[in-house]
Amino acid sequence: MRGDLNMEHDTDRRRYTPAIILTVSLFFLWGVANNLNDILIAQFKKAFVLSDFGTSFVQQVFYLGYFLLAIPASLVSRSYGYKAAIVTGLLLYGAGALLFYPAAAMSQYALFLLALFVIACGLAFLETAANPLITELGDPAGAARRINLAQAANPLGALAGILIGRTFILSGIHHDERALAAMGQAERLAWYRAETLAVQPPYLTLGCIVLCFAVAAALIRFPAGETHASAVTSEHRFADLLRRPRLLFATVAQFFYVGAQVGLWSYTIRYAQANVPALGEKAAADMLLASLALFAFGRFAGTALMTRVRPATLLLAFSVVAAVLAALAATVGGLIGLYALVATSFFLSIQFPTIFALGVEGLGPLRRWGASLIIMAIIGGAILTGAMGWLSDRAGIAIAMLIPAACFAVVAGFAISVRRAA
Template identity: 35%
Template structure:
């Protein structure tokens, strides 16, 4: 290894200090997977016009992407357990590169299914990355600073959305070109030549990504990383529960089940809103072209980044339940405005809603695991990660509604999803208040 690790590992897997270079390199991977997710939102708009797709069919981009997460999350966690965090990260980056390279034959074949296969391969790689990197970021340093490290990594993750959108806007969308209008007006050989040109444009950001991913993977490969795995043996007095026992326990844990449903609804809502923001802007302003409409998704990602900073501050002033109840209540109002106010201001409300998404994933994740006995935490965490399948389901539901009742009206799906988040944290607040009261009385 060319870049050595000079830290000491404790028996619990944590380190005596955070190796700064290793941590920053690890955190850069967070930006790589959010950049891919942001590009999907651009591809949905582009593919809908090129392949003459319905909103439902174009949303299958997200189904391919998040469906892979659902299928691979548990196998990825097993790779981490059997091998190492570093191996799982390098495997994920390799699959990410393979998926990007699959865009080349897909553009030549010119078929929607080939592009979906490439996106699916990318998502398999990203599933390995998310499964390994989130835990590793928390472990790679002192235990008391685990939350701080995760917050830093996820702040970089938010920046990745902005970078990915900029790549899509300037490298896929052509300035001043309305793809849908061109597809409706051109015929014959001119139409076929235009389709080939547009599909070739989709390759450009993935060429950049291949170079960036390969550079990051090389740096990780030549860098010595600590194992960050516990060396403490299991006690003979406490047998580890079987998978069947764990599954029975979790199925009978109502708080855990509510957390799974809430994470499903939240991820689906976030993906759906971002998937159709560009489409909403185009529907409400027919003079706008795709490249200009992409600005509104860029603003949404900036709001998402700022929302994280504000939420982190509010968490120091009040409980996470109060913060999330406030965020989700305002979010429901914003999404109802988007649904029912037939004016371009609805796009700005959709953009503003992204700031309210910021603290949801991590807070729902942590709150759901808090409802589980520590003996079942590892498996429970895997199921929470699998609830990301909401990102495959909700956009398709909204796409179906958009085809039948209109794009703007279809945003009612997201208002319902944010309501689920509100009621979940209202119930969590009541549970904690009751727990505190009972402990006070018994004392």
């Protein structure tokens, strides 16, 4: 029987190889969008003269899109299939990226936020469809390792996003208040406008690429999954998820994990400049680049370790170390604190996909509903990044790193609960 199941899984993989390849590429694409936000925070801070809390609206509207569209995305996926959800997500992603053109032309921060919200709505569709699809295509026992392997494309996209932003958006020119005051009004306005227009070419290019992916997805065969008829039975009701304690704890853990990850990366450049003043804007961006390189390496290393270590055990170890490093960044500061902050990213690597896989484990036909609930938890990236910005404005960016440290403790608690239940 076990051999028959493995043959069936192998047949599915061969039949849907183009769909699997495109789905893995989606992890790359949303990595680009997510981490371009970290560059935008630094760029908008100077282009629109914003406080740390003001810059946090980049992430707040972005992750609000995830929260609001996760359930509609699940409904589309369940009623019309994975293909419909993925094509819809790519169209929204591409449209949001193209909205950067009028936003930059009009130099309106609010329009940039609207564009980011539309992109996030698209990503909600993509993540709600792609994550459960990867867990379903194969042996259920290997779901955690399989999704970690697929998600290895995500940090590669994150690295690409930072490289794009560092090369084509950040100018490396940062005027302090005294220098700006010494400028004439026309010169000052011209500098602000140049910094705003810098975001246009990368996002227009990204939008066109994403729309090409939408066309490709429309032409590729995807697994049909559950039909609309099966979705209306009581067994599939969203309310049934409330009787799944592991899923609910996974949702809470994902809320805090995403808040920690987004907050750390959103303020890495800010932390570097505040704690090591000699670092320029691009050198500070290099610290973020190093963080993402460690994140990518950690994803591959963690996936390999899962062949020998239970996913919940590895999640516990990684979350505890991440909490300690974030606490060091908060309390030590300086170059040591910056190195601790950068090193934290290695231990972020497996947390999102492992929480996801452990949370939906054993849900059966409720898997897609469970996926939408966990994707909704991404709102933590909005709420906790805003909290970090608020605390930074009052107590300094270093102290704000205590929030991610506490978040990782919650993830450790989830890992402990899964280990005890096994």
